[in-house]
Amino acid sequence: MARIVILTGAGISAESGLGTFRDKGGVWTQYDLAEVATPEGFAADPAKVHNFYNMRRANAAQAVPNAAHHALARLEAAMGDDLRIVTQNVDGLHEAAGSTRVWHMHGRLNRARCAACGATWDAPAVMATDDPCPTCAAPATRPDIVWFGEMPMYMDQIWDVLRGAELFVSIGTSGQVYPAAAFVQDADRAGAHTLELNLEASAVTSDFAEVRQGAATEIVPAWVDEELVRRGF
Template sequence: MRKIVILTGAGVSAESGLGTFRDKGGLWTRYDLSEVATPEGFARNPALVHDFYNARRANALDASPNAAHAALARLQAEHGGVTLVTQNIDDLHERAGSRDVIHMHGQILRALCAVCGARWDAPRVMGPRDACPSCGAAATRPDIVWFGEYPYHMERIAEALAGCDLFVAIGTSGEVYPAAGFVEEAAGLGAETLEINLKPSAPGRFDRVIAGPATQAVPRWVAEVLGG
């Protein structure tokens, strides 16, 4: 049985109504990322940061998994040996049925105490005065990896990449490190590489490219892997 590592990005959730960084007129374009997606921005204006992530949380909660999420859940269930890593902070993979999803950039539905490091399920709306349930500090933030912070679970991801036969990147631009380096890491260890995206991220980076919307391309590829 081939061991498969799959990395998903914003393009997988875009067709569920969750915008990518590069969507014109989208949520991200209306904010300065240095103000809402950095520790420094949170220290300067926590209310602004909470307003931004409250909007993103509401968007995620109101969205539904799409055919790409469902196909990847089917692959996990029927193939085995599939490690699913996501750059996305929504829970659409889990709601589609995927298990043990590695969220390298955190989760919008989780909260983190900036003082003691406690984590818990986030309410729909968070604010600067929210007290940590563990230490009582009014320093709660979304459990999100911001720019300048180190992604979660990197040792586990590295272990999966070292043991995989196939690395698949789906719906990701391939521009943000360290995730952008996963394809070279896997290829250097002998794995086959595949990109599924609206268009190739860069010529020659992957052994194979499947172009098209995730809701169409991913179910076709999963059917190919599973033999129908």
């Protein structure tokens, strides 16, 4: 059971060139989310949804991990199974930095899923509506992304590690997307110390026992260094 559970949001990847959900002028402000990030939107216009995610996939492929991602990978290398990263991000920057114990609760841009049989596979750079599933051949390929109105992935495992954690850390999240926004309350009820690392206050900052604010590339490595010393690494 992980002793440290870390939740990461878009703020940890912002300095790698991937805009946060609510960036002014960012990609999300240019689209109607109901049209490109819901099952209903995909059913109505799958080509539009695929084009949107093809663009996001290309953008993410150009990004590289920043100091915050690398710092968490260093912490995982020392902690091993005592650390678990839960991310709301659909990019692969944690893995690119060397982290291996990562649950993508909202899916991943570089994965595809069959809406007919549920099979998943590595997504090509460009996906289209008539792409056949490699398992069942149905032309029902969709991004392996959790859309609004769908259940996030790994929830049973996440609840389990939250109940057993001694430290819960939230990095770069807005605190406005549930169920992730409630993780701090669950961890607190289970007796964990709670820490928020963020550029600015989130919607749930008051729920944390400790808060540090600043750029992720500065405050995350600093916290990791402190944690490694504190634990004798």
